[in-house]
Amino acid sequence: MLKEKSEKANIFNIVHGSFVDGWGIRTTVFLKGCPLRCIWCCNPESQLMKPELQYIEEHCDGCGRCIDKCPKGAIIQVCPGEKVSIDRGRCDGCGKCEKVCWPGAFNIWGKERSAEDVFAECLRDEKFYKESGGGVTLSGGEATLWPLFCLEMIERCHERDIHVALDTCGYITTDEGMEVFKNADTLLFDIKGLAPDVHKKNTGKSNEIILKNLYLAEELGKDVIVRYPVIPNHNMDEAPDIAKLLSGLKCVHRVDIIPFHKFGGGKYSQLGRVYDIDEDTLTKEAQDALVKMFEERGLKVQLGG
Ligand code: SF4
Ligand code: SF4
16 A cells, blocks of 8 residues: 655666666666675766765866855865866765756766656556566665665556566665565576675675575575676686576576676766776676586576676
């Protein structure tokens, strides 16, 4: 039974017509906030729960219109006409600068939206879900950090017989978050390594909770697609052990192998952060060998995702 007041969450993107976030054609809703800090993360804008300012310096023409609009005094211009810089310690992501910047140098990642509003946007794609066996995917970040929003989205979707996938890092520690986990129709479950100490080094957290939740998914008979980001010199040598573990789980219906890429690297500087990983991307031969390794274990594999 839906409540009168729709729950809100900070949404940083909605992708329509996705083929890589579960079964069929999907609308993927990206929520802000993640408990992990993977050093290869290609969505750094997803990590914090609060809104964040993206500053694309190349777009700034130095007009200076934004400076007085900032209530925090966070925008600095050393000389008139020069490109500005942002004092990240002061900026609270209020978005007042974005409204006056006509060249489009600013964008706020993370706008508060209700589940009712987001669901209405998803409904525009309803006919594609029916035709393709797709649906809505709740992603992030870690969407379960906004459990009431997610539960309302699931309830609204299920009322119209729309399939819901949850894209999760598996690090869920609250009862409310686990309700989302249990109520989603499909879990896109990230496995980023097996050795706890290596996992902690790579992501900031050990993986005991993640593996416990993977086994719970097996116990509950969930429909699981595992996503394995393969990062040379970080977790690639664990591939044989990961394939072995997954081949023993009935709940795993597909493994998406995601070779390391650097597509999100440019966003770090736009957030005032440093992109600190410099591995090579995987050769075609290395990717094919990985696919073969997992298929030989009887697993269905998709490259990319
Ligand atoms: S309003 Fe936009 S273009 Fe003008 S100084 Fe500020 S960031 Fe640069
Ligand atoms: S988002 Fe708000 S606080 Fe941050 S620089 Fe823009 S106006 Fe200032």
